[in-house]
Amino acid sequence: MSAPPRVLTVAGSDSGGGAGIQADLKTMLALGVHGMSVVTAVTAQNSLGVQGAWELPAEAVVAQYRAVVDDIGVQAVKTGMLASAELVEAVAELIRGTDAPAVVDPVGVSKHGDPLLAASALDSVRTKLLPAATVATPNLDEVAQLTGVRVESEEQLREAAAAVLAYGPRWVLVKGGHLPGDAVDLLTDGAEEHWLRSPRYDNRHTHGTGCTLASAIASQLAKGQTVPEAVAAAKEYVSGAIAAGFALGGGIGPVDHGWALGRGSH
Numbered sequence: 001m002s003a004p005p006r007v008l009t010v011a012g013s014d015s016g017g018g019a020g021i022q023a024d025l026k027t028m029l030a031l032g033v034h035g036m037s038v039v040t041a042v043t044a045q046n047s048l049g050v051q052g053a054w055e056l057p058a059e060a061v062v063a064q065y066r067a068v069v070d071d072i073g074v075q076a077v078k079t080g081m082l083a084s085a086e087l088v089e090a091v092a093e094l095i096r097g098t099d100a101p102a103v104v105d106p107v108g109v110s111k112h113g114d115p116l117l118a119a120s121a122l123d124s125v126r127t128k129l130l131p132a133a134t135v136a137t138p139n140l141d142e143v144a145q146l147t148g149v150r151v152e153s154e155e156q157l158r159e160a161a162a163a164v165l166a167y168g169p170r171w172v173l174v175k176g177g178h179l180p181g182d183a184v185d186l187l188t189d190g191a192e193e194h195w196l197r198s199p200r201y202d203n204r205h206t207h208g209t210g211c212t213l214a215s216a217i218a219s220q221l222a223k224g225q226t227v228p229e230a231v232a233a234a235k236e237y238v239s240g241a242i243a244a245g246f247a248l249g250g251g252i253g254p255v256d257h258g259w260a261l262g263r264g265s266h
Helices: 020-030 058-071 085-096 119-132 140-147 154-165 209-222 227-243
Strands: 006-014 034-046 049-055 076-079 102-104 171-175 183-188 193-198
Touching: 006 020, 006 058, 006 085, 006 209, 020 034, 020 209, 034 058, 058 085, 076 085, 076 209, 085 119, 102 119, 102 209, 119 140, 140 154, 140 171, 154 171, 154 183, 171 209, 183 227, 193 227, 209 227
Parallel strands: 006 034, 006 076, 076 102
Antiparallel strands: 034 049, 171 183, 183 193
C-alpha cells in the first residue's frame, strides 16, 4: 500500500481535544491524509478556557520537525500556536527550508479570549513567519493585531487582505466570521479574489474552527489542489463541522471533525 499524502502540524496541544494539534490530526484523518505533529506548547484547556500554557524549548520544536521531515517528508505544513518570538523565528526558518506549501494560522487569542502569543512575538510573525507562508489565515482580531486594520464591514475585508499581503504571504484568507450576517471570507493573492460565503449556523459550539480550517487547507494542498480549490474544499468541510458542533463540558463545545465520516453519532 502506498502512503497517503503527509501533512505536518506545528502547534500547541489542547487537552480538551477540540483545537490545536488534536483538532489538526482529526481533520487530517477525516480528509484522508497522514497527519504528523510538532508540539510547540502544552495547554491545560477545557470548554471554559485555557487554565495554563507551557511552551516547549525551541530545540525540542526543531528536533521534532527535523525528525519528521528528514525521514518521512511532508506534502504540506500547517502552523498554529507559536507562543514566543523565539519559536516563531525557529519555525519560520524551518518552513522556509522545506519544499512544501505552508499554511500559517497566526494564532493570537483563543476562542475564550486567552492570549496564546506574547506581544513581543508579533513583530516576528510579521517579518519572519508571514513571508514564509503560502496561505495565511487570520481572523479579524488577528488582522487588527498584526496590521492595525479594524474591519467593521464586508467592504473592508479587501483593505485587511492588502495589509496582510504587504508582509509577504503568497495568499491571504481573511476570515470574516466575526462580522454580522453570512460568514464571508476573502481569499486573495493581490491579483485574483475569491469571496467565500456560507450561511451562519446558530451554534455556539465552534471551538477549534480556526485550527480545523487551516489544517483542512493544508490537507487539500497536500493532495495537489490549487490554493483556491483547497480553500473552497476546506471551507465546505469546516462549515459541516460547525453545523455538527456539539456541547461538551460547561462552556463552548468543539466542532465535529468526524461529521463527514457518517458516524451518525449526534
